[in-house]
Amino acid sequence: MRGLLKAMIICVAVLMILNIASASYAQDMGRKLFRGVINIASGWIELPKNVYVIGMEQNFASGMVIGVPKGILMAAVRTCAGIYDTLTFPIAFPKGYKPVLKPEFVNECK
Numbered sequence: 469m470r471g472l473l474k475a476m477i478i479c480v481a482v483l484m485i486l487n488i489a490s491a492s493y494a495q496d497m498g499r500k501l502f503r504g505v506i507n508i509a510s511g512w513i514e515l516p517k518n519v520y521v522i523g524m525e526q527n528f529a530s531g532m533v534i535g536v537p538k539g540i541l542m543a544a545v546r547t548c549a550g551i552y553d554t555l556t557f558p559i560a561f562p563k564g565y566k567p568v569l570k571p572e573f574v575n576e577c578k
Contacts, residue, residue, distance in 0.1 A: 495565035507550030515539035
């Protein structure tokens with residue numbers, strides 16, 4: 469009987485640890501604040517990033533003609549999303565603490 473009880477306790481402990489581990493990169497209030505501050509500080513990087521990405525996908529002229537306005541727009545969007553995340557970090561809306569933008573940070577690929 470003691471062996472069965474020990475086995476059950478170990479199984480419950482392992483299941484609890486696995487449950488925590490599955491959410492190891494979970495979105496929480498600290499992550500939301502971190503994401504907001506980083507996106508405010510790095511929003512401007514969207515401009516050269518979009519020029520480069522569109523230039524590599526198409527050509528240099530397209531990168532300058534399409535990438536500059538898209539980069540300016542995305543820089544404003546990312547900065548505003550960062551402000552939103554920073555101001556609302558303690559609030560878990562119905563979707564929780566999930567990011568407003570994808571990718572979550574400017575340096576991640578889509």
